[in-house]
Amino acid sequence: MTSQYDDIGAKYNVFKHLPTSIVETQNVKDAVLPYLAKTEKPRALDLACGTGYYSHKLLEWGAGYVFGVDLSNSMVEVARQTISEQQKQEGVLRFETGNALTLGKIPDEEPFDIATGVWLLNYSTSLDDMTKMFKSISANLKDGGVFVGVTPHPTDDVTAFAEMTNEVQRKQPSRWGVTVNYYEQLESGEGWRTEVIGHGEPRVSFKNFHLKKSIYEAGAKAGGMNGKVTWTEIKLPQEAVDKTGTDFWDMYFTNGPHMGVIVVEK
Known part of the structure; x- marks a missing residue:
């Protein structure tokens, strides 16, 4: 199994140092915390886990066990190196290679309370792909579980957003x-x-897709996620303002934030 990320590996972490990463992390935290708080030591599935950034965050935010899955062997190897000795002994964190399009029910794993996909669904090329990803998500969630994903800016006029x-x-x-x-x-x-x-060093680039908002919603339903679909409001955390100043963010919200956070209940 190969991926465009196999040659990137740990270099992907350069994106976690951008000001927009502060906005992303805080908005993901705000979306997942209410669901993590519903259950004692909830089980979390982190799809498109990359080098494990959000897998560790999920543990920090209250998950009792996190299973991280990514298409890239290289990134999974990097993620495994981040597991501490204590985490190994406690068995709270695991990383494996897998493709969300064909993942199905993960063998030898109980259903999860929550699944996350930070920049997962933007690798769907069509409604068919989106449906397949949500089928994998649904297959691994408990009834009443939830998926929280980060996507490109949610709009049905992607052409206008692209041109802007x-x-x-x-x-x-x-x-x-x-x-x-x-x-x-x-x-x-x-x-x-x-x-x-990315403009930093090392230089990193990769390709993906920005599909219409309605495609995400239709794919979720067709994939077996029959609960409520919510797009959360993207908020600017004070930490981001402190780092760059207020003026830096004026254009960001005027033209529409680069990201969306979708919450889908099963």
Whole structure:
């Protein structure tokens, strides 16, 4: 099994040092905390776990056990190196290679209380892919469980957002420390192909997709997630303001935040 991330590995962590990562982390925390608090030592499935950043955060925020899954062997190997001796002894953290499109029910694992997918669904190329990912999510969740995912900005007019983003980045190419290049509209009309390019060192880039908001919602239902779907409001944490100042974020919210947080109950 190969992935565009196999050559990236630990270099992906450069994105966790961007100002927008502060916004992302706090908004993910705000979304998952109410669900982690519902159960004592809840079981969490972290899909697209990468090098384990959010797997460790889930433990920090109250999960009793976290199973991290990623398509990239390289990233999973890096993630395994982050497991402490105490975590190994307690058996609270595990990482394995797997593809969310075909994952199905994970063998030898009990159903999970919560599943997360921070930048998972943006690798869906179509409604069919989205449905397959949600089938994997649903297969591993308890009845009443929840999925929390981070996606590109939720909109059904992806073309307008793509044109706006490309224009803003043309005028201020280094403002955010990362460029999201919308380079081709999908023939299906469901969204756009994008390339994410980090400006730091080491230089990192990868490709994914920005699909319409309605595709995420339809895929969730078709994939067996029949509960409520909520898009949370993206909030600016004080930590981000303290790091960069208020003016830095004016354009970010005027044009629409780069991300969305979707909460889907089973």
